[in-house]
Amino acid sequence: MNPQDYIAKHVSGLPRSGIRDFFAIVSEMPQAISLGIGEPDFITPWKIRESSIFALEKGKTSYTDNRGLLSLRKEISAYVEKHFGPAYDPGNEILVTVGVSEAIDIALRALINPGDKVMYHEPCYVSYAPSISLAFGEAIPVATSPDYSFALDPDAFERAWEPGCKVLMLNFPTNPTGGTANREKLEKLAKFAVEKDLIVISDEIYAELTYEGEHLSIASFPGMQDRTIFLHGFSKAFAMTGFRVGFACGPDWLIDAMMKIHQYCMMCAPILSQEAAIEALRNGIEDVLRMRDQYSKRRDFVVRRFNEMGLDCHLPRGSFYAFPSVSPSTRLDEVEFCHRLLRESEVAVVPGTAFGPHGKGHVRASFSTSYEKLVEATSRMEKFVDQVRAENQSVPAAG
């Protein structure tokens, strides 16, 4: 019996996540300092956890409406209108999902016929390309550039467009680069989306973690609410990764299509997580601002230290990741850099190519961790980089 004969071809053809490979090595080194974690270092604020416990005590252990608790959808509607602009009807324009990951999956499956093309910027979150493949779409990655801090580049999308493009996926602020999108670029991209009749899936999970300027949603631009699926969730800003709760907002016909898939494959998001999410939206914003302030200070420290040690690093304007360039100064590719840094200095960062080929030469380092760890990790990295440079000086570069 050959197992590969039984696995669907579009699944067996999926590449393994670069993160998974690296995770296997780091797991064997519990003493290593990890800057490879894609989630907040903070525990979920107690008031949010407590609301979930209270709901459990009250016996709230049932399914909910497939779309999510109406009380949560009402809170989402008010929160999104206040912070992002567009108004969505809690009755038929909002769907509560199991994290943004589920929302991305069902949005793509609801929209894509085999061969439809999906444009997205890269480096990007690890699931984008596989999710497109699993929906039988064709991925059209569009590079963002370190020269412009990996910010949105609408001209690059216009150049990359080709017949058959149906969907445009955005994630600003971006995991892993911290890139953001300003008003002028979003306006231009919105016009492009209307002109080319594209549906936009906008994953704005890091919106609250914007450090410079205001976060703007593409859904708030003229003509865009009708063609945008706005995705958001509680994992990052509210430090609720384990609760697995997110949501999609969009025109009723799109939310209806997503609902068809959601109701059969997921039924509903866990009720205890939904109860916690209600508390987060009602009373959690002060905690979000406190955490954002902490991330911002750590970001400044980490980016300065990377630049001091000669790893060219732009200032990420959002998210909690720094994305320094490692190859020019060390002559190591990003994978070799990460493996050697882990083995020789016991610090884990993630190769940029885990987030797509355009992450080449970079690594992702999370600054969502304590000063104690950041100070020690960057000191070790500095020694490692100095050592690699010294080795390079004794062995001239080839060519």
Next chain:
Amino acid sequence: MSDLLSIIQETGNPDPVYLGKILDRSPEDVEKELTFLKDEGVLMGWVPLINPSKGEGGEVKSVIEVKISPEREGGFNRLAHRISKFEEVEDCHLMSGAYDLLVIVKGKDLHAVATFVSERLATIDGVLSTATHFLLRSYKEHGHLLNREGENPEKPAVSA
């Protein structure tokens, strides 16, 4: 609160070299600000936070509600200062409500605390009454939970 103070509070590390590295300032510059903050009485010092259930002390603590007579000049201040000076007294606060001072007293055992209260505290002229409550277990001190919440050995070391 200044960046320096907030980072000292968070890290518990007063080393000027360490703090200078975080703040992108020279150790001398940090030392200078620390001295200024001490001179101004803003920064009073730092103490280790020891979990009493795991420490070596075996000490007994009590919370004492003290009623005192206010005085014509100074109100409660003179007596409060006097009580605060005993080395057995860890904290002393003027309160609103049914009593005047909340005093936290530390002793090597129950007998030592009882002796302090009955022979030293209660006998001070102006102390009208005391009500002593012995502290059984602490769960949070100075804003820090005493059990190690949030440590999750199953949290992945690398994630997307």
